[in-house]
Amino acid sequence: MKDISRLRRGSKFIVAALIVLLCGGVPFSAAYGATAKEIDVSVGVALNRFYGEVLGAQEFGRTAKGLLVLPNVIKAGFVVGGEYGEGALKVGDRTEAYYNIVAGSFGFQIGAEKKDIIIAFMTDEALRQFRDSSGWEVGVDGNIALIDIGGGQRIDTTTVKDPIIAFVFDVKGLMADVSLKGAKFTRLDK
Numbered sequence: 588m589k590d591i592s593r594l595r596r597g598s599k600f601i602v603a604a605l606i607v608l609l610c611g612g613v614p615f616s617a618a619y620g621a622t623a624k625e626i627d628v629s630v631g632v633a634l635n636r637f638y639g640e641v642l643g644a645q646e647f648g649r650t651a652k653g654l655l656v657l658p659n660v661i662k663a664g665f666v667v668g669g670e671y672g673e674g675a676l677k678v679g680d681r682t683e684a685y686y687n688i689v690a691g692s693f694g695f696q697i698g699a700e701k702k703d704i705i706i707a708f709m710t711d712e713a714l715r716q717f718r719d720s721s722g723w724e725v726g727v728d729g730n731i732a733l734i735d736i737g738g739g740q741r742i743d744t745t746t747v748k749d750p751i752i753a754f755v756f757d758v759k760g761l762m763a764d765v766s767l768k769g770a771k772f773t774r775l776d777k
Contacts, residue, residue: 620673623777626685630675633658633703636757651707653678653714657688663699668692685777690770700760706753713750724771731767
């Protein structure tokens with residue numbers, strides 16, 4: 588019985604330590620994040636990869652009112668998980684603002700991954716609501732349709748009618764999770 592009690596206390600300590608590390612690491616990342624120039628370069632690389640790998644992506648990008656491009660988003664977890672990345676909101680060919688994505692999770696999970704996320708705002712209203720928020724959260728401030736593009740498939744602007752659409756691609760790592768539920772996007776001063 589004593590062994591079970593010690594195990595429970597030890598598990599609680601590990602979970603608490605992971606929460607402190609993950610939560611403590613987010614402000615550090617935000618304070619010492621990438622420069623605007625570094626983000627712009629990464630965004631350009633991610634967009635070129637998206638346009639080159641996904642059939643119909645260029646047409647889709649031209650139709651969108653704005654694209655939030657978040658390259659190299661990192662997610663890691665061991666029971667407690669965290670996700671962080673920085674990117675830019677592109678309207679037309681210009682960068683309008685810089686944003687980060689922060690998410691946390693708790694449950695059965697282990698591993699790490701790196702991925703690129705592109706969120707397309709297909710209506711002026713959806714883009715306006717995103718820009719006007721001080722911290723936009725998926726599932727609270729708006730819903731995102733997640734499009735899964737398999738090998739050789741084509742995205743088509745005539746069949747996709749959702750106001751906000753997300754593409755997760757170039758996933759590398761051992762954590763097979765492409766959910767954006769609970770992710771929060773905050774504007775950065777760059």
